[in-house]
Amino acid sequence: MPRWKPAKTKKSAKKRFKITATGKVLHYRAGKRHLLGHKSSKHKRRLASRSTVSETHQHHITNVMPFDHRG
16 A cells, blocks of 8 residues: 555546636636526626636645646
């Protein structure tokens, strides 16, 4: 039995985040699953787009996705 564990990608993180070619981490915005009736079309359209993760959280996400690094 090996003394060290090989690095593995967390599947939950892989499903939620995407790493671009330049190394930025993208995620979908929260708030577009249900209770959409009172939200405007503009608001729902904005929620549908991907946005970048802040620099603070980006480091943690790239740690749990060791084989998905780009750049």
